[in-house]
Amino acid sequence: MTVDLSTTGGVATLTLDRLEKRNALNLEFATDIARALDEAAASASILVLRSSGPVFSAGVDLSEPMRLDASSPELVIADALLGTPLFVITVVEGPVLAGGLIIAAVSPIVVASRDARFWLPERKIGVFPGRVLAFLEQVFPPRQAFWYGVTEQHITADEAVTLGLASVATTDVDAEVTRLTGELRDADPAFLRAARDGWRTRFTTREHHTRRRVLDDLLTANVADRG
Numbered sequence: 001m002t003v004d005l006s007t008t009g010g011v012a013t014l015t016l017d018r019l020e021k022r023n024a025l026n027l028e029f030a031t032d033i034a035r036a037l038d039e040a041a042a043s044a045s046i047l048v049l050r051s052s053g054p055v056f057s058a059g060v061d062l063s064e065p066m067r068l069d070a071s072s073p074e075l076v077i078a079d080a081l082l083g084t085p086l087f088v089i090t091v092v093e094g095p096v097l098a099g100g101l102i103i104a105a106v107s108p109i110v111v112a113s114r115d116a117r118f119w120l121p122e123r124k125i126g127v128f129p130g131r132v133l134a135f136l137e138q139v140f141p142p143r144q145a146f147w148y149g150v151t152e153q154h155i156t157a158d159e160a161v162t163l164g165l166a167s168v169a170t171t172d173v174d175a176e177v178t179r180l181t182g183e184l185r186d187a188d189p190a191f192l193r194a195a196r197d198g199w200r201t202r203f204t205t206r207e208h209h210t211r212r213r214v215l216d217d218l219l220t221a222n223v224a225d226r227g
Contacts, residue, residue, distance in 0.1 A: 110165065112173075
């Protein structure tokens, strides 16, 4: 397994553990994450998603053929996170690249360590990151999403909070997660469900799905043109 799952007091912790690949996303890894979410939902209402290594995720695994359909690992993970009954808190420590930013975007709460860095390096391989931008545009201004997609400029933890990609930046992520999970665990379950669904509605609108289709078509054309 490429993930580790534990549950204590109604709070599950799902740890990404594909360290030899810097948590790069492939279909096997994505499937393991989706299965772990299903397993966690049987005994928890809150899930903390984090990495055991110095890199949260290096994005899609480029050592494998690029998937341009719904089986693309970042989309499998996004669909699993948007479909789980769990309230998800994602903890980003260290770098998160490319498709890994989708995980942050769809998570209701993102706790970023001070050393967290977010960026889109796809320009180096000749690919415009439209698929990722379709999700980023739901959490921070489209013009800024486009800027970071074109320039490869790194986003610091504090900048991620300002832009809307992260909820809080802190020097002590464990203390912040303990505080958050303690407060949310004591909340009325109806509140937690409504809060979870309130965030998800950003990614269920007709406009968002249309934008995803347009940018996925652009990605397919981009890859074909690149040869």
